Amino acid sequence: MNDIDVLVSEVGPRDGLQSIDATMPTDVKVAWIRAQAAAGCREIEVGSFVPPSILPQMADTADVVREALTIEGLTVAVLVPNLRGAENAIAAGAHKISIPFSVSETHSLRNLRRSHEQVIDEVRGIAALVAAQKTPPHFEAGLSTAFGCSLEGPVSEDVVVRSAERLIEAGAAEVGLSDTTGYANPVQVKRLIRRVQAAVGKKHITGVHLHNTRGLGLANALAALEEGITTIDSSLGGIGGCPFAPGASGNIVTEDLVFMLEAMGLKTGIDIDRLIAVRDIVRAALPNEPLYGFIPEAGLPKGF
Amino acid sequence: MNDIDVLVSEVGPRDGLQSIDATMPTDVKVAWIRAQAAAGCREIEVGSFVPPSILPQMADTADVVREALTIEGLTVAVLVPNLRGAENAIAAGAHKISIPFSVSETHSLRNLRRSHEQVIDEVRGIAALVAAQKTPPHFEAGLSTAFGCSLEGPVSEDVVVRSAERLIEAGAAEVGLSDTTGYANPVQVKRLIRRVQAAVGKKHITGVHLHNTRGLGLANALAALEEGITTIDSSLGGIGGCPFAPGASGNIVTEDLVFMLEAMGLKTGIDIDRLIAVRDIVRAALPNEPLYGFIPEAGLPKGF
Numbered sequence: 222m223n224d225i226d227v228l229v230s231e232v233g234p235r236d237g238l239q240s241i242d243a244t245m246p247t248d249v250k251v252a253w254i255r256a257q258a259a260a261g262c263r264e265i266e267v268g269s270f271v272p273p274s275i276l277p278q279m280a281d282t283a284d285v286v287r288e289a290l291t292i293e294g295l296t297v298a299v300l301v302p303n304l305r306g307a308e309n310a311i312a313a314g315a316h317k318i319s320i321p322f323s324v325s326e327t328h329s330l331r332n333l334r335r336s337h338e339q340v341i342d343e344v345r346g347i348a349a350l351v352a353a354q355k356t357p358p359h360f361e362a363g364l365s366t367a368f369g370c371s372l373e374g375p376v377s378e379d380v381v382v383r384s385a386e387r388l389i390e391a392g393a394a395e396v397g398l399s400d401t402t403g404y405a406n407p408v409q410v411k412r413l414i415r416r417v418q419a420a421v422g423k424k425h426i427t428g429v430h431l432h433n434t435r436g437l438g439l440a441n442a443l444a445a446l447e448e449g450i451t452t453i454d455s456s457l458g459g460i461g462g463c464p465f466a467p468g469a470s471g472n473i474v475t476e477d478l479v480f481m482l483e484a485m486g487l488k489t490g491i492d493i494d495r496l497i498a499v500r501d502i503v504r505a506a507l508p509n510e511p512l513y514g515f516i517p518e519a520g521l522p523k524g525f
Numbered sequence: 526m527n528d529i530d531v532l533v534s535e536v537g538p539r540d541g542l543q544s545i546d547a548t549m550p551t552d553v554k555v556a557w558i559r560a561q562a563a564a565g566c567r568e569i570e571v572g573s574f575v576p577p578s579i580l581p582q583m584a585d586t587a588d589v590v591r592e593a594l595t596i597e598g599l600t601v602a603v604l605v606p607n608l609r610g611a612e613n614a615i616a617a618g619a620h621k622i623s624i625p626f627s628v629s630e631t632h633s634l635r636n637l638r639r640s641h642e643q644v645i646d647e648v649r650g651i652a653a654l655v656a657a658q659k660t661p662p663h664f665e666a667g668l669s670t671a672f673g674c675s676l677e678g679p680v681s682e683d684v685v686v687r688s689a690e691r692l693i694e695a696g697a698a699e700v701g702l703s704d705t706t707g708y709a710n711p712v713q714v715k716r717l718i719r720r721v722q723a724a725v726g727k728k729h730i731t732g733v734h735l736h737n738t739r740g741l742g743l744a745n746a747l748a749a750l751e752e753g754i755t756t757i758d759s760s761l762g763g764i765g766g767c768p769f770a771p772g773a774s775g776n777i778v779t780e781d782l783v784f785m786l787e788a789m790g791l792k793t794g795i796d797i798d799r800l801i802a803v804r805d806i807v808r809a810a811l812p813n814e815p816l817y818g819f820i821p822e823a824g825l826p827k828g829f
Binding site: 408 | 673674675676677678679706707708710711712713737738739740741743744746747748778781784785788789790818819820823826827828
């Protein structure tokens with residue numbers, strides 16, 4: 222992070238591809254990851270270690286991790302649902318592993334089929350495994366549905382804060398706030414970041430995962446930046462994240478986020494033109510998937 | 526403004542309709558304006574007083590103004606390009622008249638066919654006319670291309686500030702900042718608002734007109750709010766404002782802006798469900814025009 226101000230963490234190869242029925246061939250995933258790293262992306266979530274019976278699109282994650290590890294300067298991140306997944310991630314050599322913790326317990330039981338207690342137990346197990354490694358990966362827990370849940374509705378901020386404390390106590394190095402449902406607004410983003418920072422310390426919360434389902438993705442990202450957040454997740458072309466409707470993508474579009482940051486004078490290390498060119502790889506492999514984004518359509522401002 | 530925190534000023538019937546080839550019948554315009562006022566919108570720019578030979582879509586503006594004046598509590602705003610337009614606006618009884626002043630003189634010469642000096646002369650003439658009225662309308666000048674110009678590229682902030690000073694000196698009651706080209710970013714929005722506030726006084730700059738061409742419309746609106754701006758222009762369904770491409774509308778979408786503000790706890794006086802229903806009127810009259818917006822597709826959050 223020495224030469225950049227904000228780390229844009231690409232989640233498309235994981236969050237994007239796992240939401241799509243088609244399975245992208247391994248060599249295309251690797252070509253995408255290579256091209257995006259070459260455009261300057263420093264961290265990419267390349268897959269998730271879930272049973273192939275649940276997400277066949279992610280069955281090749283170990284192979285993708287091994288290829289991605291050969292890319293100079295790239296932090297190779299993966300998602301894991303449990304200790305078993307973490308074991309596989311560590312065996313493959315991932316630099317960073319994230320586990321989702323759904324603040325809405327209804328959502329947790331439906332999506333992960335686990336109660337809060339059970340996920341905390343997994344976190345304890347993963348933390349012990351991580352600590353036993355010679356070169357331990359960075360281990361993070363993502364607070365899903367932190368800004369509201371489409372099943373429960375509003376989510377208690379006290380529960381978010383308490384969950385963050387418990388995850389850090391259980392051994393996660395860091396927690397992130399995820400607007401899984403696209404419910405967040407800038408005032409809430411600022412308030413919740415401040416509350417979690419106060420509870421666990423600023424160094425234990427540096428990232429957010431925001432959605433653009435209701436069009437507020439970049440406004441919420443701006444709010445997060447103003448509270449000192451330095452890592453923002455996004456997805457090339459906005460793919461993934463349960464899109465509701467045409468134009469209403471789930472994830473923040475990487476191209477638009479990078480444009481906003483660079484226009485604000487914040488260095489991302491990413492070349493926007495080369496980033497936009499990466500879309501060609503995804504479009505060719507997934508011709509039926511819409512790719513979102515304003516900057517790829519409108520172009521950069523004259524003289525930018 | 527006593528019972529609301531932010532005035533959302535609807536520009537669709539002017540900015541939207543003048544960008545579209547089809548002419549909306551007068552009775553449909555009036556039905557749209559009535560429905561949107563009934564949804565709680567307090568200010569609507571209902572048309573512009575330009576020669577019908579240039580913009581036939583606006584030829585009925587005097588009739589539209591007269592109908593709109595019968596709506597209780599609605600501020601009826603119009604755009605005028607010059608003194609002649611202001612005379613017609615005042616004769617029709619408009620509450621608020623705005624004249625565009627293009628900070629990029631290249632843009633001014635091409636669009637208004639006038640130099641800065643000539644527009645300042647028009648402003649002086651309009652200010653004198655306004656002052657002579659028993660019930661003077663509010664008279665505002667909009668600083669177009671304030672954040673950059675697709676012809677000139679970057680625009681000097683010193684020229685923006687000096688232009689604001691000259692417009693106030695020439696008799697405009699207020700200036701507004703317009704991101705005509707969708708070039709603005711949040712840091713620039715904040716800096717420029719602060720500079721113009723310092724130059725002309727906060728009471729002489731309360732509004733901004735932002736575009737969403739590059740996806741930063743709501744982030745820029747958030748930045749403007751944080752600097753004390755209390756009036757934000759937007760367009761129902763995002764129509765108008767020179768859209769570049771599918772999904773990349775020109776104007777901020779009123780529905781999404783109102784959602785962001787209300788979610789942030791800022792009162793707009795507008796009922797979002799009733800606002801979304803107004804789209805039916807526009808869609809029926811302009812079946813070939815795309816209507817944008819995330820909230821109309823994704824719906825309000827559960828429990829909102």
